[in-house]
């Protein structure tokens with residue numbers, strides 16, 4: 001733990017504090033002072049940036065999933081158009097199922 005000094009921005013009194021505190025109350029004028037505003041802001045920025053990066057990764061994953069789904073459907077359509085008898089087989093199966101239901 002380190003002891004630090006700073007001037008109260010309100011009354012200019014010299015304040016002594018431990019570097020573990022983030023909020024300080026001036027003993028002279030009673031104003032509340034945020035310590036290490038810049039460090040806190042840098043932290044916030046870092047967090048915001050990592051969250052943005054995570055969002056990007058999620059969007060990318062979602063897009064890859066959609067693409068592979070489309071790819072899968074296209075493969076099935078390709079297979080069906082290249083093999084009409086397979087299409088017939090599927091149609092027959094569907095008709096059989098409908099038959100079973102009705």
Ligand SMILES: [Zn+2]
Nearest residue numbers: 008011026029
């Ligand atoms: Zn003060």
